[in-house]
Amino acid sequence: MTTRALVYGDIDLNLIDGSAIWLQSVTQALAGAGCAVTLVLKAPVRTDRLIAPLLAEPGVTVRRPFEEHLLTGGEQGSGPVTTAAAPELLARLDAEAPHDLVVLRGRAVTAAAAKSGAFAGRLWPYLTDVPQSVPGLTPAAAEELAMIASAARYVLCQTEELRCFLEGSIPAACGKCVLLPPILAEIPDARSTPAAGTPLRLVYSGKFAPRWNTLEMTELPGLLAARGVAAELHMIGDKIHNAPGDYQQRMRAALDTQGVIWHGGHSREEALRLAASCDIGLGWRHPEMDASLELSTKVLEYGAIGLPVILNRTPMHEELLGADYPLFAASLTDVVDVAAAAAADPRLYQRAADRTSRAAEQFTLDRAAERLRGYLARALPAKGATTADKLKVVIAGHDLKFFTPLLDYLRLQPGLEVRLDQWAALGKHDAGVSRELAGWADVVVCEWCGPNAVWYSKHKRRGSRLLVRLHRFELASPYPAQVKIGAVNQVVCVSRHYARLTREKTGWPEAKVVMIPNAIDVAQLDRPKLDGARFHLGLIGIVPSRKRLDLALDVLEELRREDDRYLLFIKSGMPWEHWWVWQNPAEREHYASTLRRVQRSPLLRGAVVFDDAGPDVAAWLRRVGFMLSTSDDESFHVAPAEGMASRAVPVLRHWPGAETIYDTRWLHQGPADMAAAIAALGAEVDWRSAGDEAHAQAAAAFTLPRVCEAWRALLTTDLDPAVPGPMLELLGSG
Numbered sequence: 001m002t003t004r005a006l007v008y009g010d011i012d013l014n015l016i017d018g019s020a021i022w023l024q025s026v027t028q029a030l031a032g033a034g035c036a037v038t039l040v041l042k043a044p045v046r047t048d049r050l051i052a053p054l055l056a057e058p059g060v061t062v063r064r065p066f067e068e069h070l071l072t073g074g075e076q077g078s079g080p081v082t083t084a085a086a087p088e089l090l091a092r093l094d095a096e097a098p099h100d101l102v103v104l105r106g107r108a109v110t111a112a113a114a115k116s117g118a119f120a121g122r123l124w125p126y127l128t129d130v131p132q133s134v135p136g137l138t139p140a141a142a143e144e145l146a147m148i149a150s151a152a153r154y155v156l157c158q159t160e161e162l163r164c165f166l167e168g169s170i171p172a173a174c175g176k177c178v179l180l181p182p183i184l185a186e187i188p189d190a191r192s193t194p195a196a197g198t199p200l201r202l203v204y205s206g207k208f209a210p211r212w213n214t215l216e217m218t219e220l221p222g223l224l225a226a227r228g229v230a231a232e233l234h235m236i237g238d239k240i241h242n243a244p245g246d247y248q249q250r251m252r253a254a255l256d257t258q259g260v261i262w263h264g265g266h267s268r269e270e271a272l273r274l275a276a277s278c279d280i281g282l283g284w285r286h287p288e289m290d291a292s293l294e295l296s297t298k299v300l301e302y303g304a305i306g307l308p309v310i311l312n313r314t315p316m317h318e319e320l321l322g323a324d325y326p327l328f329a330a331s332l333t334d335v336v337d338v339a340a341a342a343a344a345d346p347r348l349y350q351r352a353a354d355r356t357s358r359a360a361e362q363f364t365l366d367r368a369a370e371r372l373r374g375y376l377a378r379a380l381p382a383k384g385a386t387t388a389d390k391l392k393v394v395i396a397g398h399d400l401k402f403f404t405p406l407l408d409y410l411r412l413q414p415g416l417e418v419r420l421d422q423w424a425a426l427g428k429h430d431a432g433v434s435r436e437l438a439g440w441a442d443v444v445v446c447e448w449c450g451p452n453a454v455w456y457s458k459h460k461r462r463g464s465r466l467l468v469r470l471h472r473f474e475l476a477s478p479y480p481a482q483v484k485i486g487a488v489n490q491v492v493c494v495s496r497h498y499a500r501l502t503r504e505k506t507g508w509p510e511a512k513v514v515m516i517p518n519a520i521d522v523a524q525l526d527r528p529k530l531d532g533a534r535f536h537l538g539l540i541g542i543v544p545s546r547k548r549l550d551l552a553l554d555v556l557e558e559l560r561r562e563d564d565r566y567l568l569f570i571k572s573g574m575p576w577e578h579w580w581v582w583q584n585p586a587e588r589e590h591y592a593s594t595l596r597r598v599q600r601s602p603l604l605r606g607a608v609v610f611d612d613a614g615p616d617v618a619a620w621l622r623r624v625g626f627m628l629s630t631s632d633d634e635s636f637h638v639a640p641a642e643g644m645a646s647r648a649v650p651v652l653r654h655w656p657g658a659e660t661i662y663d664t665r666w667l668h669q670g671p672a673d674m675a676a677a678i679a680a681l682g683a684e685v686d687w688r689s690a691g692d693e694a695h696a697q698a699a700a701a702f703t704l705p706r707v708c709e710a711w712r713a714l715l716t717t718d719l720d721p722a723v724p725g726p727m728l729e730l731l732g733s734g
Contacts, residue, residue, distance in 0.1 A: 005035040006099040010106025015239040017207040025183035031059040032369030043080035049267035091118040114151035126156040149173040156180040162293035164619035174615035182297040183368040203278035205236035211286040221259025238265030276305040283311035303356030381412040396421035397447030409708040427451040449474040457484040472635035494636040497657025514719040519707035525645035535565040538624030540639035542572040545590040551630035558675035573613040621646040644698035647691035
């Protein structure tokens with residue numbers, strides 16, 4: 001069955017600007033990804049400049065509610081759909097034939113749709129008109145964005161910077177934010193070479209607004225003439241903002257000044273053809289926009305037609321074009337300077353044009369469709385099995401943070417019906433609910449071998465399967481001895497070392513204890529590293545003391561004796577936040593001494609950064625080049641695997657069993673060896689090569705889809721621990 005997508009933007013397609021181009025492009029990309037797309041228009045279309053290509057697109061249906069008498073009450077008539085009316089309208093269209101995903105643009109309409117609850121779990125909002133700095137993120141705005149994220153299946157972010165900002169500010173957004181960069185539709189091959197002796201032709205296309213510097217741009221022909229450079233400014237667009245003061249009148253008058261050629265509004269294709277006849281594109285904006293977390297589609301379109309672009313120097317633009325890109329400008333004088341330089345130096349001009357052209361290659365419509373196909377495959381259940389055919393699965397436990405990715409996966413499988421028995425605490429649950437679920441289930445999965453496993457081993461339905469996942473603490477607890485192991489089909493450990501320990505300590509049959517590693521969402525964690533990451537060590541979790549923060553400080557001190565660029569970033573809750581740790585005198589003394597050391601050691605002072613624990617690990621890892629594991633003991637230790645997925649180099653103290661999970665290349669005997677291994681990768685190329693190797697290993701052994709497939713098989717078939725499967729083969733030979 002075809003995936004159905006409902007698309008709506010709080011956007012008037014009569015006005016050509018970035019948001020209107022986006023609505024056209026995302027509709028085309030979804031169709032290219034195989035969706036049957038219903039695009040709902042906000043307003044009557046007086047020009048077919050953007051809508052015509054969509055009407056000709058197979059798989060796209062355009063709905064015009066103002067012409068189809070779909071509006072109700074005070075919304076009747078031929079005017080545009082209001083923000084207040086949009087959610088109800090979309091819900092009625094969805095009721096006609098339910099959609100698998102609902103893509104919305106416009107914060108107000110998205111918030112209203114999320115609040116209505118009509119599309120919970122199906123919303124794919126594209127967020128741009130949101131606060132993009134911590135001071136701008138008021139409590140009310142944060143609450144609204146959290147509501148949107150909670151209702152969303154995915155939150156579409158234009159840039160990595162915006163994704164990381166949202167994840168760092170809105171916990172509910174973590175794990176849901178995915179990238180959907182600007183989309184370039186097919187670009188007409190209309191580039192023409194200017195004849196010798198013709199004026200330098202600058203071009204701007206888009207809306208005319210104060211922060212876009214469009215009024216200041218109209219001075220360029222005169223300023224360049226004063227420098228001896230004949231120039232024209234070609235302006236394309238018909239949307240003039242009604243800004244405070246007399247801006248609209250001044251902007252309109254400036255479009256008639258000498259040297260300025262105003263082409264008015266045009267279709268996207270015609271606007272690109274006009275721009276292709278020019279020499280240099282203008283993407284220069286007011287400095288207030290330098291902190292924007294959005295990337296201009298127009299800059300990319302200029303690059304796609306072979307034009308160099310004059311634009312502001314920002315971290316995002318440096319990442320896109322290189323720090324040495326020759327046409328960065330901060331002021332009108334800078335714009336004149338670099339335009340004159342490009343006109344005078346063909347090699348400089350060509351270097352800039354090559355950079356923008358290469359950058360644009362990353363943003364084609366085909367790439368967007370491929371990206372969306374991947375998201376659709378992960379987000380939507382395959383269609384097929386009827387309710388009567390489905391295997392009934394119960395997941396039971398008090399703390400599902402490690403099982404949540406697996407739970408999400410199982411819920412998407414067409415042959416499964418999954419229910420949750422959420423225990424209130426380790427030994428606290430609603431026995432009536434558990435009895436009902438035990439009688440219903442074909443398979444019960446107990447996350448943690450605790451009281452939940454004890455209870456289900458005594459109350460499971462005859463003929464049903466019982467699977468128990470044992471982590472670490474349970475082996476030192478009384479619970480395994482209370483489990484009726486005869487009622488358990490298999491106990492799953494996350495490493496072969498702990499599987500062996502479990503067999504030894506419990507005496508359970510060897511065939512019942514198997515290994516499946518923890519799952520890592522490699523796709524979410526694999527993000528570009530920030531500048532300086534090569535000198536940044538990371539440590540996730542310092543509680544309890546067996547995590548050995550003191551040894552991580554030893555590593556840092558050793559490195560900083562030779563190079564003070566090394567820093568340690570720690571993402572963790574603090575020991576006093578855990579009562580069972582803080583009431584232990586030995587634990588308190590450990591942290592008191594290590595924190596005093598951070599304050600007093602000349603090598604450590606100012607070199608250790610503490611960040612709050614939280615779900616924004618993927619964003620946090622962008623700053624980390626080496627991920628430490630200094631523990632005395634671990635069953636698996638997810639942090640190094642997450643670091644590997646992010647292309648950080650894992651540096652592990654060789655705790656017992658580590659060799660059964662991680663390649664021995666990453667294992668070291670103590671802090672001195674760990675520091676030496678880090679220092680040996682001081683060259684950028686060596687560090688990146690090691691990070692790429694670590695990433696490949698994580699993708700092979702721990703990637704979420706592969707681990708999920710192993711669990712899917714386990715629901716119906718026992719694993720044989722004596723026959724190494726692909727998962728075991730990837731985890732070493734210990």
